[in-house]
Amino acid sequence: MAGPAFATWPAWARMKALVIKELLAMLRDKKGRITLVAPPILQLVLFSFASTLAVENADIVYLDRDGGTATAEIVQRIQGSPNFRSVTRVASEKAMEKAIDEQQAIAGIYFPQGFTADLKTGHPVPLQIVYDGRRSNASQIVNSYLGQIAASLNLSLAAARQGNGLRAPSEIVPSNAFNPNLEYMWFVLPSLIAMISAITTLAVTAQSVARERELGTFDQLMVTPLRVHEILIGKSIPPFLVGLLNSTIFIVAAVFIFDVPLRGSLILLFGAIVFYLLSVIGVGLFISSLSKTQQQAFLGTFIFITPAVLLSGYASPIDNIPFWLERISLANPVRHFIVIVQGVFLKAMPLMEVLANTVPLIIISIFTLSAAAWLFRHRME
Amino acid sequence: MAARFSSLRLRALFIKEVLQVLRDPSTILIAVFLPIMLVFLFGYGVSLDTSAVKLGLVQQSGGPASLSLTSAYVNSPYFEVTQSNDKDALFDDLTAGRIRGIVTISSDFDRLYASTGKPGQVQIITDGSNPNTANFVSAYAQGVHAQWLLSESAQDDSARSGGIQILPQFWYNTALTSRNFLVPGSFAVILTMIGSLLTALVVAREWERGTMEALIATPVTIPEFIITKMTPYFILGLIAATICTLMAAYLFDVPFRGSIFALYALYAAFLLPALGQGLLISAALKNQFVASQVALLTAFLPAFLLSGFIFEISSMPTWIQAITYAVPARYLIPPLQSLFLTGNVWELLLPNIAILLGFGALFFILIFRVTKKKLD
Numbered sequence: 001m002a003g004p005a006f007a008t009w010p011a012w013a014r015m016k017a018l019v020i021k022e023l024l025a026m027l028r029d030k031k032g033r034i035t036l037v038a039p040p041i042l043q044l045v046l047f048s049f050a051s052t053l054a055v056e057n058a059d060i061v062y063l064d065r066d067g068g069t070a071t072a073e074i075v076q077r078i079q080g081s082p083n084f085r086s087v088t089r090v091a092s093e094k095a096m097e098k099a100i101d102e103q104q105a106i107a108g109i110y111f112p113q114g115f116t117a118d119l120k121t122g123h124p125v126p127l128q129i130v131y132d133g134r135r136s137n138a139s140q141i142v143n144s145y146l147g148q149i150a151a152s153l154n155l156s157l158a159a160a161r162q163g164n165g166l167r168a169p170s171e172i173v174p175s176n177a178f179n180p181n182l183e184y185m186w187f188v189l190p191s192l193i194a195m196i197s198a199i200t201t202l203a204v205t206a207q208s209v210a211r212e213r214e215l216g217t218f219d220q221l222m223v224t225p226l227r228v229h230e231i232l233i234g235k236s237i238p239p240f241l242v243g244l245l246n247s248t249i250f251i252v253a254a255v256f257i258f259d260v261p262l263r264g265s266l267i268l269l270f271g272a273i274v275f276y277l278l279s280v281i282g283v284g285l286f287i288s289s290l291s292k293t294q295q296q297a298f299l300g301t302f303i304f305i306t307p308a309v310l311l312s313g314y315a316s317p318i319d320n321i322p323f324w325l326e327r328i329s330l331a332n333p334v335r336h337f338i339v340i341v342q343g344v345f346l347k348a349m350p351l352m353e354v355l356a357n358t359v360p361l362i363i364i365s366i367f368t369l370s371a372a373a374w375l376f377r378h379r380m381e
Numbered sequence: 382m383a384a385r386f387s388s389l390r391l392r393a394l395f396i397k398e399v400l401q402v403l404r405d406p407s408t409i410l411i412a413v414f415l416p417i418m419l420v421f422l423f424g425y426g427v428s429l430d431t432s433a434v435k436l437g438l439v440q441q442s443g444g445p446a447s448l449s450l451t452s453a454y455v456n457s458p459y460f461e462v463t464q465s466n467d468k469d470a471l472f473d474d475l476t477a478g479r480i481r482g483i484v485t486i487s488s489d490f491d492r493l494y495a496s497t498g499k500p501g502q503v504q505i506i507t508d509g510s511n512p513n514t515a516n517f518v519s520a521y522a523q524g525v526h527a528q529w530l531l532s533e534s535a536q537d538d539s540a541r542s543g544g545i546q547i548l549p550q551f552w553y554n555t556a557l558t559s560r561n562f563l564v565p566g567s568f569a570v571i572l573t574m575i576g577s578l579l580t581a582l583v584v585a586r587e588w589e590r591g592t593m594e595a596l597i598a599t600p601v602t603i604p605e606f607i608i609t610k611m612t613p614y615f616i617l618g619l620i621a622a623t624i625c626t627l628m629a630a631y632l633f634d635v636p637f638r639g640s641i642f643a644l645y646a647l648y649a650a651f652l653l654p655a656l657g658q659g660l661l662i663s664a665a666l667k668n669q670f671v672a673s674q675v676a677l678l679t680a681f682l683p684a685f686l687l688s689g690f691i692f693e694i695s696s697m698p699t700w701i702q703a704i705t706y707a708v709p710a711r712y713l714i715p716p717l718q719s720l721f722l723t724g725n726v727w728e729l730l731l732p733n734i735a736i737l738l739g740f741g742a743l744f745f746i747l748i749f750r751v752t753k754k755k756l757d
Contacts, residue, residue: 050686136554136562150544157544170500175505176507
C-alpha cells in the first residue's frame with residue numbers, strides 16, 4: 001500500500017480500497033464463493049417443496065362391526081379421495097389403539113353394529129372417529145376431509161329418501177382472489193426472497209468484523225487512516241451487494257422458473273429491498289461489533305434470525321400470536337417486507353400501501369445503523 | 382508412540398476445553414438464554430390453532446333470510462366480521478391484508494331464497510396470496526353457510542337433519558392445543574442448534590487460529606481430541622434440554638406422561654448424532670464461515686423443515702420424503718411428542734433410539750477418517 005499517500009486519498013477512494021479488500025476476502029477461496037451461492041439455492045428448494053401445511057397421503061384404520069353397505073360406501077369414498085393413502089381394516093379396538101399410538105395411522109373410524117340399518121331410518125347416527133392428537137393440526141384437517149365425505153353421503157341419502165324433490169334454497173360460490181388455484185409456490189417464493197436474502201446478508205455482515213477481531217487484523221484496520229464511519233460503510237457495501245444479488249436471482253427464478261405472476265411495480269419492490277437490506281445490515285454490524293469470535297457472531301445471527309423468521313407471518317399467521325408479541329414483531333423488518341413482496345408480486349399493491357410498509361423499514365434501518373455506529377465507536381475505546 | 386488413551390492427557394485436554402467454553406460469555410447464552418428464548422417463541426409465537434380470522438361482509442339484500450345468514454357469520458367463533466356496503470373498500474382491505482376474505486350476499490338473495498327457481502347466491506372471495514388461510518376461510522365460510530342452511534330447513538324438513546354425525550375424539554390432546562406438540566417438537570430444533578451449529582465451529586476455529594498446529598505437536602491422539610471437544614457441548618445440550626423440559630411442563634402446561642429416564646435416554650441418543658454432525662463439518666471444512674453455513678443448511682434447516690415438526694412429512698413430494706430419512710431430528714420428534722402426550726410407547730422409543738445411535742456411530746467413524754494429525 002502506498003503508505004502515507006493513503007491518508008491523503010479522498011474518503012471515497014479509501015472506502016473503495018476497503019470494499020475491494022472485503023470483496024476479495026469474501027470471494028478469494030472456492031469454498032467461500034460456493035457458500036454465497038449454493039445455500040440460497042438449496043434453501044429455495046427445501047423451503048418451497050417441504051413447507052406445506054396441506055395434508056395428503058393420510059393413513060386411516062377402521063373397525064367394522066357393521067358389515068353393511070353404508071360402511072363399504074364410506075370406506076370406498078375414502079379410498080377414492082386423493083387426500084388419503086391407505087384405509088386399513090383392523091380386527092379389534094386394541095389394534096386400532098396400537099395403530100394410533102405407534103403413529104401408523106392418524107385416525108381410526110369405529111363403525112358400530114347396525115350402522116347401515118340406522119342410517120336408513122333417517123335419524124341422526126353418530127359415527128365415532130379417534131384422531132392422533134399429537135398431530136392435532138393434521139388431525140383437524142383430516143377431520144374436515146372426513147366431514148366432507150360424510151356430508152356428501154348424507155345429501156345423497158336424504159335425496160334417496162325424499163325421491164329427489166330436494167332443492168337447495170341457497171348456494172355458496174367460493175373463489176380466491178390473487179391466486180385462483182391457491183398455488184402454494186405463489187405464496188412460498190415471494191416469502192423466500194424476504195427470508196433468504198435476510199439470512200445471507202446478515203450472516204456475511206455479522207461475520208465480517210468478528211472475523212477480523214478473532215484473527216487480530218482488526219487492529220491493523222484501526223491503525224489505517226480509515227475513519228470509523230468509512231470502515232462501517234466499507235463493511236456494509238459487500239453484504240449489500242450480496243443481498244441485492246440474492247434477491248435479484250430469486251425474483252428472476254420466481255418469475256421465469258416458477259411462473260409466479262409479478263403484477264406490481266418492480267421499482268417499488270427494489271426501493272423496499274434497499275431499506276430492507278439496510279435494516280438487516282444494521283443488525284449485522286451491531287452483532288458483529290458485540291462479538292469477539294465468529295462463534296459469537298454466528299450465535300448472535302441466530303438469536304436475531306430465528307425470531308425474525310418465526311414472527312414474520314410465514315410459518316404461522318401474525319393474527320394468531322398474542323397481542324404483546326404482535327407489538328414486538330412490529331420491530332421485525334422481515335414482517336414488513338413479506339407484506340410488500342407478496343403484495344407487489346400477487347396483488348399489484350398500490351404505491352401508498354407499499355410506502356406504508358416501507359416507512360417502518362426506513363425507521364428500523366435508521367435505528368439499527370445508528371445503534372451499530374454508536375456501539376462500534378463505543379467498543380473501540 | 383503415545384498410547385491411544387492416556388487419562389492424564391484426556392484430563393488436561395478436557396480442562397482446556399471446559400475452560401474455553403466457560404470463559405466465553407456466550408456459553409451462558411447458548412445453554413440458558415437460547416433455549417428459554419426459543420421455547421418461548423415456539424410456545425407463544427407459533428400457533429396453528431384456528432383463531433378468529435378477519436372477514437368482510439357485504440349484505441346487499443335486506444330480507445329475513447339474508448339477515449339471519451349475516452348473524453350466522455357474525456356469531457361464528459371462526460370469524461371476526463366487519464360489515465360494509467362498499468365492496469370496493471373491502472377489496473382494498475383485502476389487498477392490504479387487513480381482512481382475509483369477503484362474503485357477499487347478493488341483492489336478489491331473499492327473493493331467490495323464497496322462490497322455487499334458482500338458489501340465492503352467496504359469494505366468498507378469499508385472499509389467495511396465503512393459500513393456508515385462504516383454504517381455512519373458504520372451508521369455514523362454507524361450513525357456516527351449510528350449518529345455517531341446515532338449521533333453517535330443520536324446522537320444516539326433518540329428513541335433512543338425519544344422516545351421519547361425526548363425533549371426533551382427539552386422543553392425547555383433547556383440547557387440540559397446537560402448543561402441546563409444537564413445544565416438544567421445537568426441542569429438536571434447539572438441540573440441533575446447540576449440538577450441530579456450535580460444534581461446527583470448534584475444530585475449524587483451531588485450524589483458523591493456528592492452534593491446531595500446536596495441538597498436533599503434542600502427543601494427543603485423535604480419539605482424545607474428539608472426546609474432549611465433544612463432552613462440554615454434550616453437557617451444555619443436556620442442560621439446555623432440562624431447561625426446555627421444565628419450561629414446557631411449568632410455563633406452557635404441556636402434560637408429561639412418560640418416564641424421565643426414557644426422556645434423558647432419548648435426549649442423549651439425539652445429542653450424539655447432532656454433535657457428531659457438527660464436529661464432522663468442522664473437521665472437514667476447517668473454515669468457520671463455511672462450516673457455519675454448511676451446518677445451517679444440513680443440520681438446522683432440515684431439523685426445522687424436514688423433521689415433521691411443523692410440516693407433515695407424508696404430504697411432501699416423494700423425493701423430499703426420501704431425504705427426511707437422513708435427518709436425525711425426524712427420529713426424535715415422534716417419540717419425544719409421545720413421551721409428553723401419550724406415555725412410554727416403547728415401539729416408538731426403542732427403534733428410534735437405535736437409529737439415532739446408529740447415526741451417531743456413523744458420524745464418529747467419518748470424523749476419525751477426516752481428522753488427520755498433519756498439516757496440509
